[in-house]
Amino acid sequence: DGARFLFTILAAHADRQLRAAVEQGDPPEAILKAIDLIAEAERQLWANVNLKQVLETQYGLSLTGWTLHAAWALSDDALTIVGWGINPDGNAEAWIVTLPAPPDCPADLNDDGIVNVTDLLVLLASWGVCPATGCRADLNGDGFVNVTDLLELLASRGACAGSECRADLNGDGFVNAMDLVELLASRGPCPDGECPADLNDDGFVNALDALDLLMSWGPCP
Numbered sequence: 001d002g003a004r005f006l007f008t009i010l011a012a013h014a015d016r017q018l019r020a021a022v023e024q025g026d027p028p029e030a031i032l033k034a035i036d037l038i039a040e041a042e043r044q045l046w047a048n049v050n051l052k053q054v055l056e057t058q059y060g061l062s063l064t065g066w067t068l069h070a071a072w073a074l075s076d077d078a079l080t081i082v083g084w085g086i087n088p089d090g091n092a093e094a095w096i097v098t099l100p101a102p103p104d105c106p107a108d109l110n111d112d113g114i115v116n117v118t119d120l121l122v123l124l125a126s127w128g129v130c131p132a133t134g135c136r137a138d139l140n141g142d143g144f145v146n147v148t149d150l151l152e153l154l155a156s157r158g159a160c161a162g163s164e165c166r167a168d169l170n171g172d173g174f175v176n177a178m179d180l181v182e183l184l185a186s187r188g189p190c191p192d193g194e195c196p197a198d199l200n201d202d203g204f205v206n207a208l209d210a211l212d213l214l215m216s217w218g219p220c221p
Contacts, residue, residue, distance in 0.1 A: 051081075054134065059099060064088070068095070105160030106139055107153040113163030115156045116212040118200060123153055157215040165220030166199055167213040175216045183213055 052068045055061045065088030073082045079099045087093040107115045109122040126137035126145045139149040158175070159165040169179040186197040186205045197205045199212040 051083075053132065055097060061097070066095075105156070105163075107156035108160050109136055114159045114166065114212075114216065115153060116158075116199070116215045117208060118212075119153060120150075120215070123149060154215075158218065159216060159221050161221045163221070165216070166196075167216035168220050169196055173220050175213060175218060175220065180210070180213060183210060 051071060052063050052066065056063055066085055068083060068085040070085075071081050071083040074080070081097045081099070082094070084092060084094045105113075105115065107119060109119040112118070123137040123145060126135050128145060130138050130143050130145065135145060137145045137149060139152045142148070159167070165173075165175065167175040167179060169182045172178070183197040183199075183205060186195070188205060190198050190203050190205065195203075195205065197209060199209040202208070
């Protein structure tokens with residue numbers, strides 16, 4: 001949208017100034033000025049989006065009765081925002097919001113610990129321009145779900161760090177042809193009890209599980 005477009009322009013300009021200042025050996029004042037420009041670009045982004053709507057829809061905050069008028073400052077990690085507004089009693093009041101850190105495995109769009117076909121389908125269903133509240137499948141944060149995000153998801157395929165490597169059916173630390181052979185030998189409805197090759201837990205070992213296995217190909221994390 002327009003706010004993200006403005007942010008992109010301002011941030012790109014500030015980034016060029018910062019790089020030039022560092023490469024040219026400019027004095028610290030020039031470098032700090034370039035860093036301030038980047039921070040200003042971030043403030044412009046928050047100033048041009050419906051911040052209240054974002055906080056309520058994306059982060060689950062209850063802001064009933066509040067009117068958020070301005071965001072004054074943003075922390076270096078972009079997780080703490082300070083501003084002012086009108087509280088439910090009708091009085092002007094400063095506010096501070098601390099957002100949760102982003103997920104360690106952003107391409108795991110359904111939070112199941114693995115980046116696979118299910119996440120790919122979620123990304124494809126979100127294809128196009130993100131709404132003002134943002135969209136999780138926009139992995140590079142440019143306001144669009146497109147080929148760049150698709151490539152990032154494919155590059156992240158497989159189990160997330162610290163998660164179980166379910167597609168490693170023989171437990172040798174790799175997802176490879178041996179696991180694929182084991183999966184194909186198990187195809188069909190799952191009997192009662194465990195069905196390790198049913199990677200998407202739908203009760204069947206079929207082509208969808210094979211796709212999940214192929215997306216996890218290689219060493220386990």
